[in-house]
Amino acid sequence: MDKVIETEALTKRFGDFIATNAITFEVGQGEIFGFLGANGAGKTTAMRMLCGLLKPTSGSAKVAGYDVASQTELVKKNIGYMSQKFSLYEDLTVKENIRFYGGIYGLSRPRIREKTVQLLEKLQITKEADQLVSSLPLGWKQKLAFSIAILHDPSIVFLDEPTGGVDPITRRQFWDLIYDAAHQQTTVFVTTHYMDEAEYCDRISMMVDGRIKALDTPRRLKAQFGADNMNDVFLQLARQQPSNE
Numbered sequence: 608m609d610k611v612i613e614t615e616a617l618t619k620r621f622g623d624f625i626a627t628n629a630i631t632f633e634v635g636q637g638e639i640f641g642f643l644g645a646n647g648a649g650k651t652t653a654m655r656m657l658c659g660l661l662k663p664t665s666g667s668a669k670v671a672g673y674d675v676a677s678q679t680e681l682v683k684k685n686i687g688y689m690s691q692k693f694s695l696y697e698d699l700t701v702k703e704n705i706r707f708y709g710g711i712y713g714l715s716r717p718r719i720r721e722k723t724v725q726l727l728e729k730l731q732i733t734k735e736a737d738q739l740v741s742s743l744p745l746g747w748k749q750k751l752a753f754s755i756a757i758l759h760d761p762s763i764v765f766l767d768e769p770t771g772g773v774d775p776i777t778r779r780q781f782w783d784l785i786y787d788a789a790h791q792q793t794t795v796f797v798t799t800h801y802m803d804e805a806e807y808c809d810r811i812s813m814m815v816d817g818r819i820k821a822l823d824t825p826r827r828l829k830a831q832f833g834a835d836n837m838n839d840v841f842l843q844l845a846r847q848q849p850s851n852e
């Protein structure tokens with residue numbers, strides 16, 4: 608398995624507070640890696656470091672082969688990122704958003720045109736191409752934001768709670784797009800609060816108070832914790848006493 612993310616004791620402190628505490632893990636090419644934890648567990652902080660947006664206090668990480676502290680521009684070029692408040696421009700049309708981000712990612716005009724047609728067809732929104740993004744339902748915006756995050760064919764895409772606020776069917780459709788990307792060998796690194804989504808991941812890490820407390824396939828985690836579902840695994844981990852390691 609080619610590794611596209613490798614971290615070694617990656618740590619972020621804010622003053623005396625340790626938001627991400629010496630996390631070490633690897634993610635392979637084409638893997639769907641779920642990054643789970645309660646609110647405030649340190650997921651967004653870790654993800655921002657991996658995207659080259661936040662300098663680690665100590666430890667190290669390589670993403671797509673580049674060091675996240677010293678090669679931030681190369682990291683950013685090789686990843687896609689969809690934040691919780693995904694970054695589409697509401698006052699631009701669907702097509703204008705695609706064109707805008709295609710330009711930011713450095714795609715040529717013909718390539719942007721080609722990608723636009725493909726994307727609109729895939730999402731079945733060709734008719735809506737000239738509508739303002741603000742007029743689209745939330746689930747469509749999420750799918751559009753994801754498709755735009757991978758417009759430049761990055762080797763990894765980071766998704767920070769990409770499906771918040773939509774129903775299970777719409778979430779399921781979103782995950783079809785994730786599977787497609789993974790089949791094309793794009794690595795998907797995803798945080799979520801939804802435990803049904805956790806089941807869709809190849810492997811999952813569970814973070815508690817800045818540390819990774821468990822990391823494995825959903826099936827093995829359930830076996831390890833004697834749990835029927837991921838929610839149960841999550842609750843068991845969250846209930847454990849803080850350790851003094």
Ligand SMILES: Nc1ncnc2c1ncn2[C@@H]1O[C@H](COP(=O)(O)OP(=O)(O)OP(=O)(O)O)[C@@H](O)[C@H]1O
Nearest residue numbers: 621624625626644645646647648649650651652653
């Ligand atoms: N810039 C900052 N300065 C100080 N503390 C911060 C800063 N950014 C995050 N924190 C703290 O670090 C902790 C981890 O935050 P983080 O956003 O990484 O958690 P999270 O697991 O992503 O949570 P959520 O699911 O709510 O997004 C929180 O207690 C947060 O208040």
